[in-house]
Amino acid sequence: MLLTLTLILTLLAFVADWIHFHRQRRRGATPQRGFILWALATDALPLVSAIAGLCCHDNGPNVMIFYMWIFWGWIVTVLPRMLYYLFHFAGLRRTGLVFAGALTLFLLWGTTLGRTRIRVNRVEICSDRIPAAFDGYRFVQFSDAHVGTLVNPERELARLVDTINALHPDAVFFTGDLVTIRSAELDERAMSQLRRIESPVWSVTGNHDVGTYIRDSIAFPAADEARNVVEKQRAIGWRVLEDTTLYLRRGADSISLTGISFDPELRHRRHDRHLPADNLPEIYAGVPDSLYNITLVHVPQLWKPVMEAGYGDLTLSGHVHAMQFKIRPWGRGWSPAAWLYEHWSGRYDDGRHTLYINDGTGCVAYPMRLGAWPEVTLFTLKRCE
The missing domain is CATH 3.60.21.10 (Metallo-dependent phosphatases)
Incomplete structure (x- = not known):
């Protein structure tokens, strides 16, 4: 179940990035190599976590913390990018940047005060x-x-x-x-x-x-x-x-x-x-x-x-x-x-x-x-x- 979900998340992110880069090339723009490498690296984070899990004979506290932060890295890097793509596909590039930035800040807030401030x-x-x-x-x-x-x-x-x-x-x-x-x-x-x-x-x-x-x-x-x-x-x-x-x-x-x-x-x-x-x-x-x-x-x-x-x-x-x-x-x-x-x-x-x-x-x-x-x-x- 968890491995299946990991593969689905990784595949969806790769597909979204491929569509975005393909559209850029069709419009005559060449995506920067650094951005492509960064996108591929962050897309692969769930896969990295899954491979690490297969290599570990135990899942003690340090391993679980590693898993958590790997998934966190995927959330804060990939989800805002996917949101930006949605607006970009609709021709609202600047609006997409604003919403993607706002989502990133919200996710970071959820990692800090949202996670620790007790209600x-x-x-x-x-x-x-x-x-x-x-x-x-x-x-x-x-x-x-x-x-x-x-x-x-x-x-x-x-x-x-x-x-x-x-x-x-x-x-x-x-x-x-x-x-x-x-x-x-x-x-x-x-x-x-x-x-x-x-x-x-x-x-x-x-x-x-x-x-x-x-x-x-x-x-x-x-x-x-x-x-x-x-x-x-x-x-x-x-x-x-x-x-x-x-x-x-x-x-x-x-x-x-x-x-x-x-x-x-x-x-x-x-x-x-x-x-x-x-x-x-x-x-x-x-x-x-x-x-x-x-x-x-x-x-x-x-x-x-x-x-x-x-x-x-x-x-x-x-x-x-x-x-x-x-x-x-x-x-x-x-x-x-x-x-x-x-x-x-x-x-x-x-x-x-x-x-x-x-x-x-x-x-x-x-x-x-x-x-x-x-x-x-x-x-x-x-x-x-």
């Missing part, structure tokens, strides 16, 4: 099932930190933790993908920053946390890596919920908090619109359905099975990142993620059930966020009669 979204959840003692209960959700592919992990995690602490929540919920490939990404510098979160933290694992993307599975067995990610979270004081439920108590009232781990068997189906959830009866066994329930699950595709099981008054997910690209002229806006996922960003309501998909704070594939800004979400529970 705090505030969400109020009203329900008559919320007990009186939890009226006004405030908690933060964050997700998809992807520590191993942060450009400056220590500084960016410090900014994230400072943002969370400034909100003074009663609790913090993390909904998976703390690492990108393996547990070594959680080094002492990263752990020392995450340890600074002042409120109690509950977390679940995501598809990147369970070791299934590791290429050298002999040196780094997936099960060991998944266990290490969990152990490191517990070492910094987080409480990892592995297909289990606990109860949060305030005064005489309680609500249930369920955490669903990512099932490694779903790795190749992680982008399917619907996923099986045969283990939900065991996960919710003995949990009174009369209690207000918050469920943490990395993949939002499990929201409907959770609802059908009678739980998940509020389900918190991540995973999608809105593909780190969102056009926001209205409400939720639009993202290519909508082509893959039924639910892909923000809030969804169905009767008494609410799903919220946090856009995450980290990056995969390319170190850039355009419209899908890094997000920390502050929830307030309100009892509504």
